[in-house]
Amino acid sequence: MTTSQTRRSDRLMLTIPLKVQGVDADGQEFEIPARTVILNRHGAHVKIPRKLRAGQTVRLVNLVTSSKAEFRIVRPVSTPSENGGDYGVECTEPDGDIWQIEFAPLENGEAADARALLECQICRKIYLAHLTLGELETLRTYGVVGKSCAACRTETPLRYADFGTVKLDTVDEGWKTLFSGFSRQRRHRRVCLQLPLGIRDGKGGVEVSKTENVSKGGFCFTSEKEYHAGQGVTVVFRGGTFSRNVEVPAQIVWQQRFEKNNRKIYGIQCERLIAPRETARF
Numbered sequence: 291m292t293t294s295q296t297r298r299s300d301r302l303m304l305t306i307p308l309k310v311q312g313v314d315a316d317g318q319e320f321e322i323p324a325r326t327v328i329l330n331r332h333g334a335h336v337k338i339p340r341k342l343r344a345g346q347t348v349r350l351v352n353l354v355t356s357s358k359a360e361f362r363i364v365r366p367v368s369t370p371s372e373n374g375g376d377y378g379v380e381c382t383e384p385d386g387d388i389w390q391i392e393f394a395p396l397e398n399g400e401a402a403d404a405r406a407l408l409e410c411q412i413c414r415k416i417y418l419a420h421l422t423l424g425e426l427e428t429l430r431t432y433g434v435v436g437k438s439c440a441a442c443r444t445e446t447p448l449r450y451a452d453f454g455t456v457k458l459d460t461v462d463e464g465w466k467t468l469f470s471g472f473s474r475q476r477r478h479r480r481v482c483l484q485l486p487l488g489i490r491d492g493k494g495g496v497e498v499s500k501t502e503n504v505s506k507g508g509f510c511f512t513s514e515k516e517y518h519a520g521q522g523v524t525v526v527f528r529g530g531t532f533s534r535n536v537e538v539p540a541q542i543v544w545q546q547r548f549e550k551n552n553r554k555i556y557g558i559q560c561e562r563l564i565a566p567r568e569t570a571r572f
């Protein structure tokens with residue numbers, strides 16, 4: 291695997307509340323709330339409400355885990371305004387582990403049909419874990435799956451990690467208020483589940499993609515294709531060994547475009563709820 295392939299496969303669309311400390315383009319020291327949009331092992335795409343320049347370093351504090359590390363602003367993802375923008379950042383500390391997420395490698399002989407962010411119910415360690423359709427089925431049915439936890443050194447019960455309702459217990463009130471004003475509230479619980487699917491656009495076009503996160507009302511996926519808001523599509527989920535593919539009519543509801551590449555994030559709403567039978571139990 292090349293570095294870019296590794297980076298792409300480690301990509302995780304996840305909102306983590308952050309505190310950013312640094313010095314802005316006018317030489318002013320600042321400490322402001324921010325959040326991740328996408329993250330990978332050593333970097334992230336972060337929304338920061340401050341104009342920053344490429345090459346400068348900032349300190350990011352993960353408000354969920356209180357971990358902190360130095361990051362370099364690699365480039366703006368879109369043209370930043372006076373109110374800041376989206377930036378690509380890269381950790382400059384070799385052992386920096388600000389996300390506290392274990393990107394589980396695919397073991398020899400292990401098959402993976404999907405990946406999900408799961409939390410060990412014993413030690414609370416969070417994994418981006420590979421799942422077979424069988425394991426996904428178990429998660430759907432029981433809400434829990436037995437997998438080997440590296441920290442517990444045994445098979446333990448794992449559940450979907452709950453980032454939808456971030457526990458900001460360790461964060462003081464001022465930051466909680468700041469962050470709640472900055473991050474939009476979600477109607478449904480969202481889980482990080484990367485599940486392969488097909489999207490049929492009604493004009494004969496078919497695309498293979500994967501979900502980035504899933505909620506009762508719909509999911510997000512990324513694509514280089516052009517879809518417009520309100521466009522009707524058909525989502526095809528792969529069936530298990532003994533079940534047929536499942537087709538769900540859906541509608542594109544929002545899009546976020548990145549200027550620096552062709553990929554777009556789309557939000558999609560399914561015309562009937564995809565839980566509990568097709569995708570997951572929330």
Ligand SMILES: [Zn+2]
Nearest residue numbers: 410413439442
């Ligand atoms: Zn554990």
